[in-house]
Amino acid sequence: xxxxxxxxxxxxxxxxxxxxxxxxxxxxxxxxxxxxxxxxxxxxxxxxxxxxxxxxxxxxxxxxxxxxxxxxxxxxxxxxxxxxxxxxxxxxxxxxxxxxxxxxxxxxxxxxxxxxxxxxxxxxxxxxxxxxxxxxxxxxxxxxxxxxxxxxxxxxxxxxxxxxxxxxxxxxxxxxxxxxxxxxxxxxxxxxxxxxxxxxxxxxxxxxxxxxxxxxxxxxxxxxxxxxxxxxxxxxxxxxxxxxxxxxxxxxxxxxxxxxxxxxxxxxxxxxxxxxxxxxxxxxxxxxxxxxxxxxxxxxxxxxxxxxxxxxxxxxxxxxxxxxxxxxxxxxxxxxxxxxxxxxxxxxxxxxxxxxxxxxxxxxxxxxxxxxxxxxxxxxxxxxxxxxxxxxxxxxxxxxxxxxxxxxxxxxxxxxxxxxxxxx
Amino acid sequence: xxxxxxxxxxxxxxxxxxxxxxxxxxxxxxxxxxxxxxxxxxxxxxxxxxxxxxxxxxxxxxxxxxxxxxxxxxxxxxxxxxxxxxxxxxxxxxxxxxxxxxxxxxxxxxxxxxxxxxxxxxxxxxxxxxxxxxxxxxxxxxxxxxxxxxxxxxxxxxxxxxxxxxxxxxxxxxxxxxxxxxxxxxxxxxxxxxxxxxxxxxxxxxxxxxxxxxxxxxxxxxxxxxxxxxxxxxxxxxxxxxxxxxxxxxxxxxxxxxxxxxxxxxxxxxxxxxxxxxxxxxxxxxxxxxxxxxxxxxxxxxxxxxxxxxxxxxxxxxxxxxxxxxxxxxxxxxxxxxxxxxxxxxxxxxxxxxxxxxxxxxxxxxxxxxxxxxxxxxxxxxxxxxxxxxxxxxxxxxxxxxxxxxxxxxxxxxxxxxxxxxxx
Numbered sequence: 001x002x003x004x005x006x007x008x009x010x011x012x013x014x015x016x017x018x019x020x021x022x023x024x025x026x027x028x029x030x031x032x033x034x035x036x037x038x039x040x041x042x043x044x045x046x047x048x049x050x051x052x053x054x055x056x057x058x059x060x061x062x063x064x065x066x067x068x069x070x071x072x073x074x075x076x077x078x079x080x081x082x083x084x085x086x087x088x089x090x091x092x093x094x095x096x097x098x099x100x101x102x103x104x105x106x107x108x109x110x111x112x113x114x115x116x117x118x119x120x121x122x123x124x125x126x127x128x129x130x131x132x133x134x135x136x137x138x139x140x141x142x143x144x145x146x147x148x149x150x151x152x153x154x155x156x157x158x159x160x161x162x163x164x165x166x167x168x169x170x171x172x173x174x175x176x177x178x179x180x181x182x183x184x185x186x187x188x189x190x191x192x193x194x195x196x197x198x199x200x201x202x203x204x205x206x207x208x209x210x211x212x213x214x215x216x217x218x219x220x221x222x223x224x225x226x227x228x229x230x231x232x233x234x235x236x237x238x239x240x241x242x243x244x245x246x247x248x249x250x251x252x253x254x255x256x257x258x259x260x261x262x263x264x265x266x267x268x269x270x271x272x273x274x275x276x277x278x279x280x281x282x283x284x285x286x287x288x289x290x291x292x293x294x295x296x297x298x299x300x301x302x303x304x305x306x307x308x309x310x311x312x313x314x315x316x317x318x319x320x321x322x323x324x325x326x327x328x329x330x331x332x333x334x335x336x337x338x339x340x341x342x343x344x345x346x347x348x349x350x351x352x353x354x355x356x357x358x359x360x361x362x363x364x365x366x367x368x369x370x371x372x373x374x375x376x377x378x379x380x381x382x383x384x385x386x387x388x389x390x391x392x393x394x395x396x397x398x399x400x401x402x403x404x405x406x407x408x409x410x411x412x413x414x415x416x417x418x419x420x421x422x423x424x
Numbered sequence: 425x426x427x428x429x430x431x432x433x434x435x436x437x438x439x440x441x442x443x444x445x446x447x448x449x450x451x452x453x454x455x456x457x458x459x460x461x462x463x464x465x466x467x468x469x470x471x472x473x474x475x476x477x478x479x480x481x482x483x484x485x486x487x488x489x490x491x492x493x494x495x496x497x498x499x500x501x502x503x504x505x506x507x508x509x510x511x512x513x514x515x516x517x518x519x520x521x522x523x524x525x526x527x528x529x530x531x532x533x534x535x536x537x538x539x540x541x542x543x544x545x546x547x548x549x550x551x552x553x554x555x556x557x558x559x560x561x562x563x564x565x566x567x568x569x570x571x572x573x574x575x576x577x578x579x580x581x582x583x584x585x586x587x588x589x590x591x592x593x594x595x596x597x598x599x600x601x602x603x604x605x606x607x608x609x610x611x612x613x614x615x616x617x618x619x620x621x622x623x624x625x626x627x628x629x630x631x632x633x634x635x636x637x638x639x640x641x642x643x644x645x646x647x648x649x650x651x652x653x654x655x656x657x658x659x660x661x662x663x664x665x666x667x668x669x670x671x672x673x674x675x676x677x678x679x680x681x682x683x684x685x686x687x688x689x690x691x692x693x694x695x696x697x698x699x700x701x702x703x704x705x706x707x708x709x710x711x712x713x714x715x716x717x718x719x720x721x722x723x724x725x726x727x728x729x730x731x732x733x734x735x736x737x738x739x740x741x742x743x744x745x746x747x748x749x750x751x752x753x754x755x756x757x758x759x760x761x762x763x764x765x766x767x768x769x770x771x772x773x774x775x776x777x778x779x780x781x782x783x784x785x786x787x788x789x790x791x792x793x794x795x796x797x798x799x800x801x802x803x804x805x806x807x808x809x810x811x812x813x814x815x816x817x818x819x820x821x822x823x824x825x826x827x828x829x830x831x832x833x834x835x836x837x838x839x840x841x842x843x844x845x846x847x848x
Contacts (some may be wrong), residue, residue: 074816077830078823081757081775098817108816295761295773321830333505337719338759342766349719351505392498392532393522399502406501406745409833 003033003420006046007381009054011038012401013061013373014357017305021373022397027051028059030379033420037375054383057414058400060356061371062122062380063325064363067222067264067285067314069127070138070151071096071105073112077321084228084294089161092318096129097163105134113141118410119323122380122418123367125150125222125262125285125314127195130166132179143187146423148367148380152195152222153179155210159200169205173213180217189418198224199235199248211253221254225263225273228296232268244273256280260366264314265290266304267297274307283310283366286358288331290319298339301332302347305354312363313355329355330405352402370419383415384408427457427844430470431805433478435462436825437485437797438781441729445797446821451475452483454803457844461799478807481838482824484780485795486546486804487749488787491646491688491709491738493551494562494575495520495529497536501745508652508718513585516742520553521587529558537565542834543747546804546842547791549574549646549686549709549738551619554590556603567611570847572791572804576619576646577603579634583624593629600634604641613842622648623659623672635677645678649687649697652720656692668697680704684790688738689714690728691721698731707734707790710782712755714743722763725756726771729778736787737779753779754829776826794843807839808832 007030011023021038029036029046036046072092079091099105116124126142126149128135135153142149153176157166166172176194183192194210196202202210214221226232226245239248246269249255255263257280264285269277277284286299304311313328314320320328329352336350364371370378384404388411395403404412416423431454435447445462453460453470460470496516503515523529540548550566550573552559559577566573577600581590590596600618607616620626620634638645650656650669663672670693673679679687681704688709693701701708710723728735737752738744744752753776760774788795794802808828812835819827828836840847 075819077827078819080754080826080830081773104816111814111816292758292762295765297765298762330504334716335762338716338722338762338766341719341721342762349505390535392528392535395499395502402504403501406504 004049005030006049006051007059008051009057009059010397011059014361017354017357020353028373030420033378035373035375035377035379038373058384060382061360062382063120063359064312064371065121065124065315065325066262066312066363067287068317070112071099071129072318074108076318080293093161093164099129099131099134102133105137109138109141113145115323117145120326120382120413123148128153130154132175139183139190143190146418148189150191150193152193154195154197155206156197156201157206158203169203172206173209194219194221196223207252215258218259220260222262225266226268227265246273246276250276256282267299278309281310285314286311287314287316288335290316294319298335311358313359325359326405326408329359378419381417384412385414386412428473429454430473430475431483432475433481433483434821435483435797438785441778441781444777452797454844457802459797459799459801459803462797482808484806485784486806487544487783488736488795489545489548489739489749490686490736490787491711492741494536495523495553496742498532500742504717517585517588523553523555523558526557529561533562533565537569539747541569544750544806544837547572552577554578556599563607563614567614570842572613574615574617576617578619578621579630580621580625581630582627593627596630597633618643618645620647631676639682642683644684646686649690650692651689670697670700674700680706691723702733705734709738710735711738711740712759714740718743722759735782737783749783750829750832753783802843805841808836809838810836
């Protein structure tokens, strides 16, 4: 009964990447955690449901963050004028190594969980570190937030500093199995996901066995793909038998052959790689802010949308410094404009409809039917109160939504629901 | 006496574009509105000055916003997925036309002034509209904020919609003179600045007379330069006798030949144009966020810095949606990275030191000696309180400053001083 309720307000949601539905002053009916639909008047049948009246607020579906690193949250927003390799060496790796210390992890992950809880995100797919206990600590904190997440213990057994590298494939796999045994049926809200860091940091044996594990245990996979030209060359050196980076995952069965896969970035995916991503319905996590901060480049998002590929947004904390998927929507538009100007004027910049879709229904589809208010979707909702942004004239609902993408922060998020349950 | 005081805290300021000075837990002494210097112990002579102790807060010089449009503030953050011409036609021009109505202007400019007052900006150079009364209304509101500003009534007598176009050069000049008579000695904090909108919107006669006015009345000039490839082609069509856009200003004496000039954007300024900007010590207002939002391109900032040109930052409200010069600093770094990746890998991305300099001392120099805590500079200061951003380990002063650039909003601005006077 707890998940039967009615939200009243100005409802905005995506039907698809072209169509944004706006229902002014309407009722969103949620039965057993799922949307029954949007109504101007409450049907007889639902008259006894509790009504939460949010007045003139905007109500949008919960956002999905398809890619972020929880252990990097602590240092978001600094070292941002370093280049990728300096940033990894001087900041990221030393910081991730600290998570060998459970006491440190506990302090840091609590801060992370509190922050993401009050954001517009209701679903997220998250990297931990190589450390079992710390990753479980992260999962415990995230479970308590009520958000729905996939969280992965990272695998890396080569090409990493000694203080952040598993000894060999055997060790990495044993740790992964031990971790999986402990977490697989432990949570209501959190699920494990296999997380090879990226091709260069995993030995062939490790990749092969992770591929087998994916197949046998039916666990999804997340990793990084084609983020940086130097990285792509490196992968080609390590796997000279492949035509593209994605093929290196594919040859070990890690490209979503059996289970769902997310690949973050995909900035330079074209031709064969694009075909492989389509073939396996891989979710692309587009992380525009990170791709700027690490000077990686700008992904051809319009191509992916036109090819009807699975695509959502990621903050990539701490390549990105902001945890806001609303801001990420704006970043995606901005970067598509720069790409249009500097790279390819045949690819029109992204529209509000498209980025809103990616940040809600597009990424949300990794979790099944969520990220929209259409009938049958799990009802995640974010209530946005923009009354502190005055304007001297009347503006439309679409304009108010657009302003939230560019100007909102946590103060504007008045309430949040996941699968019909109120988080705050 | 009111402007004699001592600020205590963690002081951060630019010496030049390479050197950021950090003085932990120190005293900044301000006498008669100007910095006497930074001390570890208060010298005998200043023992009777009031001490404002800001504990562990950061204290930075006030920021200068070299370019923004006050009448566009009301619609910041929407229409952002339109291209430049659609945006001007559908949003900007109809909105600016509303300022013919003083009652509307009063409401909108009050909101603008309140917003900028609580930002990190202490100095700004601002476009109004073509309307005399509304521009004076803006000046009145800005005077009350205590910030130091230059504000211009816009000149435009051609190539603009009829509802936002002065009838002819004579009308535009008469209105400008009338406006100047009313405002020239009216304010302590606000000064007028000549504001031809940009070359295409001004007739030859208007440009010529504005150039004469600049020379005779010794009033500085602000305008736009080389923002967009189509705009540049248009200027060349209108002034086929010029080799570059800047030369069209120069031939009418509007490039700072006698007084100070600010040119916003300068994205495509090179060769002869760059030489003209150097020759006349023109201040370049770099507006990275606007240049993305309007898909204009990315300015070659490193070239300008290497040539020791005058350069500061602008938000270009509402081409930019954020009024924060701190955010603009981050945007400038981000865009320089994308420029490095996509345009020119010989031009290294901008560093924190460089963008901080531009946002404080670089832009501040338009107002004389300000934007730094060095001895003799007018003491503008912003107190940043970052205690609500927890971190699980200790971080340096430089890292805390960097985080403020990426993560701060108006909540972090605890107090602000202009020329030694507390604004809030």
